[in-house]
Structure formats: C-alpha cells, structure tokens
Amino acid sequence: xxxxxxxxxNVGGTLGSRWAQxxxxxxxxxxxxxxxxxxxxxxxxxxxxxxxxxxxxxKAEVLxxxxxxxxxxxxxxxxxSLAGKTLIDATNPLLNLDGLTLGxxxxxxxxxxxxxxxxxxxxAFNTVGYNIMADPKFSAGxxxxxxxxxxxxxxxxxxKLTEELGFDPVDAGPLxxxxxxxxxALLWISLAFRSGMGRDFAFQLLRR
Amino acid sequence: xxxxxxxxxNVGGTLGSRWAQxxxxxxxxxxxxxxxxxxxxxxxxxxxxxxxxxxxxxKAEVLxxxxxxxxxxxxxxxxxSLAGKTLIDATNPLLNLDGLTLGxxxxxxxxxxxxxxxxxxxxAFNTVGYNIMADPKFSAGxxxxxxxxxxxxxxxxxxKLTEELGFDPVDAGPLxxxxxxxxxALLWISLAFRSGMGRDFAFQLLRR
Numbered sequence: 001x002x003x004x005x006x007x008x009x010n011v012g013g014t015l016g017s018r019w020a021q022x023x024x025x026x027x028x029x030x031x032x033x034x035x036x037x038x039x040x041x042x043x044x045x046x047x048x049x050x051x052x053x054x055x056x057x058x059k060a061e062v063l064x065x066x067x068x069x070x071x072x073x074x075x076x077x078x079x080x081s082l083a084g085k086t087l088i089d090a091t092n093p094l095l096n097l098d099g100l101t102l103g104x105x106x107x108x109x110x111x112x113x114x115x116x117x118x119x120x121x122x123x124a125f126n127t128v129g130y131n132i133m134a135d136p137k138f139s140a141g142x143x144x145x146x147x148x149x150x151x152x153x154x155x156x157x158x159x160k161l162t163e164e165l166g167f168d169p170v171d172a173g174p175l176x177x178x179x180x181x182x183x184x185a186l187l188w189i190s191l192a193f194r195s196g197m198g199r200d201f202a203f204q205l206l207r208r
Numbered sequence: 209x210x211x212x213x214x215x216x217x218n219v220g221g222t223l224g225s226r227w228a229q230x231x232x233x234x235x236x237x238x239x240x241x242x243x244x245x246x247x248x249x250x251x252x253x254x255x256x257x258x259x260x261x262x263x264x265x266x267k268a269e270v271l272x273x274x275x276x277x278x279x280x281x282x283x284x285x286x287x288x289s290l291a292g293k294t295l296i297d298a299t300n301p302l303l304n305l306d307g308l309t310l311g312x313x314x315x316x317x318x319x320x321x322x323x324x325x326x327x328x329x330x331x332a333f334n335t336v337g338y339n340i341m342a343d344p345k346f347s348a349g350x351x352x353x354x355x356x357x358x359x360x361x362x363x364x365x366x367x368k369l370t371e372e373l374g375f376d377p378v379d380a381g382p383l384x385x386x387x388x389x390x391x392x393a394l395l396w397i398s399l400a401f402r403s404g405m406g407r408d409f410a411f412q413l414l415r416r
Binding site for chain 1: 209211218219221222223226227230270271272273274277280281284285287289290291292293294295296297298316317320323324325326327328329330331332333334337338339341342346347348349351352354359361362365366369372373378379380381385386387388389390391392394395398399402403405408409410411412413414415416
C-alpha cells in the first residue's frame with residue numbers, strides 16, 4: 001500500500017516507520033520541507049520510505065493526518081484536492097488538559113455541581129452498563145471504572161465502593177474530566193446498541 | 209456506610225443491591241413514591257435496605273445519583289440541601305447515540321471532513337500515544353484501537369493497518385463518533401500527564 005504521512009512528528013513518525021517496516025511505500029511530509037525529523041525518518045525507513053512535500057505525499061492512496069491541531073487546516077490546504085482519498089485522521093483538537101477547542105466545553109457533572117451546591121461531586125459509574133456493574137470480572141481481568149471529582153476524601157470513599165464491587169478504579173482527575181467520561185459513556189452505549197457488540201463488554205487497563 | 213440511591217432504575221438498582229449485599233445500609237428512592245421497582249429492590253435487599261422518599265434518602269452520608277438526565281434537576285431540587293455530601297454522579301446528559309445535550313456537539317473529525325472535501329475520513333490512531341503505536345502488545349493482551357468513519361471500504365483499509373501493528377481494532381461507528389474518540393484521547397492524555405500514570409498504558413477490550 002502507498003501511504004502518505006502528513007505531519008512527521010511522534011505519531012506520524014512512529015506509524016510511518018512501522019508501516020515502512022511492514023513493506024508499505026511510505027512518503028513522509030511536513031510543513032517544514034527542511035524538517036530534520038522528517039528526513040531522518042525517511043533515511044531510516046529503508047527502501048520503501050522517502051520524504052516529499054505535503055502535496056506529493058497527499059497523492060498516495062491512503063493518507064495519515066498527524067498534525068498538531070493548529071496546523072491541520074493549513075496542511076490540508078497545501079495538500080490539494082483529497083477527493084476520493086482514504087484519510088486517517090489522527091488529530092485531536094486539544095485546547096488543554098481540561099478541554100477540546102471543539103465540542104466538549106462543559107459536562108453534566110459540572111452542571112450537577114451547579115445544582116447541588118456544596119456537595120462533593122464524584123462522577124462515577126457512568127461509563128459502563130448496569131450489567132457490568134453487576135459483574136465487572138471477566139476471565140481476562142477486571143473492568144476499569146473511571147471516576148473524577150474535586151474532593152479527595154469523597155473520591156477515596158467512591159474508590160472503595162468501586163473496589164468492593166470488583167472494579168479496577170482509575171482516578172481520572174478533577175470534575176472537569178466528566179467532559180471525557182460522559183463521551184466515554186456515549187462510546188460504550190453506541191458500541192453496545194448500534195455497532196452490534198451487545199452489552200457484555202468492558203475495558204481493562206493495560207500496563208507494562 | 210449509609211448510601212442513598214436517588215433513582216432506582218437499572219443502575220441505581222444494581223449498585224444499591226450489591227452494596228446492600230456487602231452490608232451497607234442502602235436507602236432506595238424514586239421520583240415515583242409508588243415505584244414497584246423501588247419497593248421490590250428494598251424488599252430483596254434484606255435487612256440493610258429500605259425505600260424512602262428522595263428527601264430522606266438524601267440524608268445518607270453517601271448518595272448515588274442515577275436518574276435519567278431529564279429528571280436530574282428535579283430530583284436534586286427535591287433532595288434538599290446537599291452541602292457537604294459525597295454525591296456519586298452516574299448520570300449522562302445523552303441527547304441520542306450521536307451526541308450529548310451538553311458539551312460534545314461536533315468534533316475535529318467532522319471539521320476535517322469539511323476541509324478535506326470528498327475525502328473518505330477515518331478517525332483513528334488518536335486515542336493512544338505514539339509509544340503505544342510503537343508496541344500495542346501488553347502481557348495481558350493487545351491494546352484496543354477505535355476508529356470511526358462513514359466509508360465502509362476506507363474503514364476496512366484502516367482496520368487492516370491497525371491489525372498489522374498489533375492492535376485490536378474496534379469500529380466505533382460513523383464519523384460523528386469522533387465526538388467520543390476525541391474526548392477519549394483527552395482522557396488518555398490527562399491520565400498520562402496529569403494523573404501521574406505515565407505514557408505506558410492502554411485499554412483492552414474485555415468480552416465474556
């Protein structure tokens with residue numbers, strides 16, 4: 001397969017190098033034609049890898065878009081027409097660790113905090129179905145349960161309650177992380193009820 | 209521990225029953241004081257479980273909020289002051305399978321689709337760090353890699369590319385699911401760089 005890499009940073013570099021190793025023809029590109037990292041990737045990628053301007057990399061049949069969000073629009077403009085191309089979008093419109101520049105700017109958890117004045121809100125048990133709450137233990141391991149909130153003691157209480165049920169609890173940070181846990185729930189629900197996966201799945205935290 | 213359940217549906221019922229079994233004092237409540245499900249839960253919950261009005265359940269030291277989103281504000285109003293309480297928020301402000309009523313109403317992936325007119329966008333490789341892309345295999349299993357998009361053939365191509373790298377690919381649905389995959393990335397990034405977990409973790413799909 002011919003794969004054009006738009007944005008030769010950590011993500012584009014790692015994936016492009018691995019695909020080149022697998023025998024694909026990989027064309028690295030960058031907004032900076034003199035990018036040392038891009039030329040290094042092309043040199044180390046062997047006979048099936050090379051560096052080229054964005055517009056040339058964009059001629060490949062499959063494209064990986066791996067630009068910083070703020071460089072994404074300009075990169076796509078310099079790529080020319082992409083009609084009919086398969087474009088893998090690996091970007092994220094990150095604003096900071098609390099939000100995205102698009103979409104997620106608040107959450108139900110924060111709204112609840114506004115309604116329940118003074119309460120120590122812990123967002124939890126919103127990311128898996130009740131069937132998983134009934135039995136979070138799978139043969140391969142225990143389901144992860146994310147929680148977030150701004151009160152340390154309240155979070156410790158909730159952590160114990162999740163452990164008692166057999167979950168592997170993970171502290172996702174302050175209450176603003178409900179902005180990520182609520183979309184996570186939407187992902188679970190969509191997989192369960194639209195993608196035909198059914199309700200009986202969950203996620204395990206993998207560590208090395 | 210004394211635990212008040214606000215909303216005795218599937219989630220409140222499952223968690224409350226399990227906590228009652230574990231010996232906690234559980235008070236089920238519902239917006240409908242005659243709710244058969246609530247009274248059934250209280251009866252089956254043994255000596256440590258009972259049903260009560262929301263305002264009484266809300267007197268417990270720890271509260272589980274497990275209401276349908278549209279009933280949440282009214283439930284909290286009827287609970288009275290919650291100052292100082294530990295409130296576990298298990299709600300999700302779901303609009304439908306494509307979005308949330310708060311927060312996530314669009315995504316970078318959809319923005320990219322607007323810029324790359326005619327391209328077959330597949331959102332992928334945005335939910336784990338490049339170090340996981342370099343090696344998605346953990347001793348306990350392979351990392352999951354979500355992708356979404358509107359073109360079946362393009363998605364099949366991307367699926368193969370993820371499998372070659374050692375990922376366990378999961379089709380998350382249409383491109384609108386970028387609204388869940390981008391916050392998922394934010395969760396990964398926040399755990400890696402703010403919660404002190406470091407970069408070397410991922411998630412495995414668990415099925416029974």
